[in-house]
Amino acid sequence: MTHQQANQTLVLVNETSIEQWYNTYYSLLCVYANKFLNDLDLSRELVQDVFVKLYDKKEALSIHTSAKSHLYQSVKNACLNSIKQKQTHALHHENIKYLNGDFSYENDELYGQSELEYELYKAIEELPEKCRDIFKMNRMEGLSNQEIADYLNISKRTVETQISKALKTLRNQLAPSLLKAILLLLLSSIE
Amino acid sequence: MEDRNQHINEEVLQNVLQGSASPAQEKELNKWLQASDANKALFEKMKQIWSASKQLNEFSEIDVKADWKKIQAKRRAKKNRLGLWLKYAAVLMITMGVSLIYLHENTPGFGKIAQTKTEQDQGEILLADGTKVYLNNNSKLIYPKEFDDDKRLVKLQGEAFFDVKPNPNKPFIIESGEAIIKVLGTSFNVYNKADKSTELSVKTGKVSLKSQKDKNQEVVLVKGDVGLLRNHKVIKMKSKFKNQDSWRTRVLKFHQVELTQVLKDLEKHYHVKFENRNQKIKDLKITIAFDNRKIETVIHQLELLLQVKIIKHKNIYIIK
Numbered sequence: 206m207t208h209q210q211a212n213q214t215l216v217l218v219n220e221t222s223i224e225q226w227y228n229t230y231y232s233l234l235c236v237y238a239n240k241f242l243n244d245l246d247l248s249r250e251l252v253q254d255v256f257v258k259l260y261d262k263k264e265a266l267s268i269h270t271s272a273k274s275h276l277y278q279s280v281k282n283a284c285l286n287s288i289k290q291k292q293t294h295a296l297h298h299e300n301i302k303y304l305n306g307d308f309s310y311e312n313d314e315l316y317g318q319s320e321l322e323y324e325l326y327k328a329i330e331e332l333p334e335k336c337r338d339i340f341k342m343n344r345m346e347g348l349s350n351q352e353i354a355d356y357l358n359i360s361k362r363t364v365e366t367q368i369s370k371a372l373k374t375l376r377n378q379l380a381p382s383l384l385k386a387i388l389l390l391l392l393s394s395i396e
Numbered sequence: 397m398e399d400r401n402q403h404i405n406e407e408v409l410q411n412v413l414q415g416s417a418s419p420a421q422e423k424e425l426n427k428w429l430q431a432s433d434a435n436k437a438l439f440e441k442m443k444q445i446w447s448a449s450k451q452l453n454e455f456s457e458i459d460v461k462a463d464w465k466k467i468q469a470k471r472r473a474k475k476n477r478l479g480l481w482l483k484y485a486a487v488l489m490i491t492m493g494v495s496l497i498y499l500h501e502n503t504p505g506f507g508k509i510a511q512t513k514t515e516q517d518q519g520e521i522l523l524a525d526g527t528k529v530y531l532n533n534n535s536k537l538i539y540p541k542e543f544d545d546d547k548r549l550v551k552l553q554g555e556a557f558f559d560v561k562p563n564p565n566k567p568f569i570i571e572s573g574e575a576i577i578k579v580l581g582t583s584f585n586v587y588n589k590a591d592k593s594t595e596l597s598v599k600t601g602k603v604s605l606k607s608q609k610d611k612n613q614e615v616v617l618v619k620g621d622v623g624l625l626r627n628h629k630v631i632k633m634k635s636k637f638k639n640q641d642s643w644r645t646r647v648l649k650f651h652q653v654e655l656t657q658v659l660k661d662l663e664k665h666y667h668v669k670f671e672n673r674n675q676k677i678k679d680l681k682i683t684i685a686f687d688n689r690k691i692e693t694v695i696h697q698l699e700l701l702l703q704v705k706i707i708k709h710k711n712i713y714i715i716k
Contacts, residue, residue, distance in 0.1 A: 227467070232458050245454055249463060257470045322448050326455040344449040345456075369406030376441045 218272075223259050226272045231256070232326070234280050237319035240300045241284045251287060255279045277310040321379070328378045332371055339364055340371040404428040404435070413446045511538045514554075518643070523550070526561040527568065530644045555587040557641040560601075571608070575625045578604045584617075585640040593626035597640040605630055639665065646688035652681045655702075666691045669712045677702050677715070 231252060238248035255276065300315055310316045329337060339357070342348045343364075350368070354361040404425065411417035412425050429435050512521050512531060519531035524543050531537055535554025543549075543566065552572040560568045560579050570577040572586050575594040582601020588594050596605050598617045605623035606614035613630040617623045622633045642648045642665045650658050655677060659670040668691060672678060684701060686694055695706050695713060705716045 224464075227464060228460070231460055231463065232455055235458055236454050239454060245457055249458065253463060253467050253470060256467050257474065260471055318448075321444065322452065323455065325445060325448050326452045329449065329452065340449070344446070345453055365407050365410060368410055372406065372409070372442060372445065375445050376438070379441070379445065 218259065220260075222272070223256065226259075226276065227256055230273065230276055233319050233323040234276060236322055237277075237316055238280050238284050240315050240319065242287060247287070251283045252280055255283055274310060277313075277316060324379055325375065328375050329371070331378075332374060336367045336371050336374075339367040343368055409439075409442060413442060508542065509538060509540050511536060513537075523548070525563065525566070528559040530557040530559075530641070532556060532643050552586055553588060555585070555643070557583070557585045557644045559583045573625070574608050574628065576606050576608055576611075578606075587640075591626070593624060596623040596625075597621075598623075599641065648686040648694075650685065651683050653683075655680045655682060658682060658684070662694060666694070670715065671712050672715045674702075674704055674715050677704060 234252045234255075235245065235248045238251055239245050242248050242251070258279070329340060332340065339353055342353050342356070343350065348356070350361050350364045353364045357364075408417065408421045408424055411421055417425070425439075429439055512519050513536040514531045514533050516533055518533055519535075519537075521529040521531065521537060521539070523529060523539055524541060525548055527548070529537055529539075529550075532555035535552070535556055537550060537552050537556060539550040546566065548563070548566050548568045550568075550570055552570055558568075558570070558579070560582055568579045570579075570586060573588045573592060573594045575586075575596070577584075577586060577596060579601065582603055583599040584601070584603050585597040585599065586594065587597070594605075596603060596617060598619055598621050600619055603617045603623070604614055605617060605625060606612075607625055607628055607630055609628050613628075615623050615630050615632045617632060620634060624631050624633060639645075639648050639650075639661050642661065648661060648665060650661070655672070659672065662668065663670055680702070682701060684697065686697070689697075695708075698704070698715075699706055702715070707714050707716065
């Protein structure tokens with residue numbers, strides 16, 4: 206089924222496109238939702254439900270702009286409903302204000318941050334194995350360089366070299382998104 | 397050297413980010429930062445990556461492939477819920493169907509239950525077991541087309557004569573007004589009167605009569621007995637009427653019957669009224685029979701027999 210809008214852009218919604226969108230956006234949307242809900246399992250269920258609805262004809266026809274924008278809005282709405290229903294205040298309650306704002310995903314700082322995080326995650330997964338492991342141990346497991354060296358039975362120098370290599374690769378890969386993120390950061394600080 | 401200032405020792409960068417830099421290293425970083433805006437931008441990037449990478453545990457927890465399967469499962473579940481609605485609808489249909497069947501079974505005329513109603517006419521009904529029921533006028537019998545396994549149950553309004561086929565295993569039960577009449581196989585007359593009392597006259601066999609309101613009151617009647625249910629009370633009497641079912645047989649037989657009783661029977665049968673102004677014949681007992689005779693013939697016969705004159709005035713036959 207297709208939906209044609211006034212200026213002739215077509216959003217093709219079928220099983221294939223839904224799967225594509227899923228692979229592209231699912232993790233990102235889960236992490237984004239989690240910034241409001243602070244419950245990753247709930248966030249995943251919520252985003253899954255958004256995708257399930259995409260198979261409904263009615264839902265598909267309501268996509269006016271882009272799939273990305275539609276998904277973003279749907280997830281935001283679902284988060285809002287979930288919070289209203291549960292009347293729980295997510296730990297990051299300062300994020301909630303973003304739910305009520307009339308942001309498009311381009312202006313949404315939290316969404317931008319989620320995007321960056323996702324890009325980063327993908328980039329890290331693509332690092333060479335040794336480099337990746339060391340970087341992850343340092344950043345995600347919180348081990349010091351010395352602890353990593355001891356654990357892997359290598360020199361501290363090696364560990365440091367690997368982390369540098371990782372950072373270089375990452376910043377080159379993430380250049381565009383990082384730039385956007387920095388811009389947003391700068392813009393928000395001006396306000 | 398410009399070139400030199402474009403690059404910073406990665407180790408220094410790392411240590412600063414980690415917060416483990418020596419004062420010398422920090423100084424070196426600041427120098428590098430101030431060298432150009434590009435360096436500043438680069439450092440911001442690094443800080444971003446650095447802080448963001450800490451958050452990436454969440455991504456590791458998301459099993460993208462498994463969650464895709466979950467989505468497909470939810471789609472199926474949604475379709476099944478539709479099926480559940482259909483199931484609910486089906487249950488509703490079945491319930492309605494059962495209700496309709498119940499109505500069908502239990503409402504006369506609907507299907508399994510029949511009724512015969514008479515007005516000016518009289519009716520004759522043959523029941524499923526061979527029992528014959530003769531309905532007098534303005535009467536109604538409700539009966540099943542097929543009897544139950546353990547009993548034969550009918551409902552009567554008005555008056556009917558029953559000739560019940562014997563069946564010891566299946567008592568024949570009549571609900572009439574307030575009365576419940578139970579028989580095995582006999583012939584008898586049931587008469588619901590206008591005053592809501594029920595009169596049961598037995599021609600042959602044995603019949604029990606009881607009140608629906610008080611089932612302890614039960615009388616058993618045999619040939620010649622009359623049971624009367626009135627004001628919730630059941631009593632047994634010896635029959636005065638000699639010709640209970642004359643309305644059916646068209647035969648009126650009197651053998652040494654008091655004139656007053658004869659006149660009463662005639663009144664009932666022909667729906668007429670007699671007024672006896674002749675004192676002489678009052679206590680006479682007469683023997684006479686009428687076989688399907690019109691009232692005019694009966695009157696004439698009486699005149700001959702009694703040596704009297706009978707005049708019809710308005711709707712009353714006056715015996716002079």
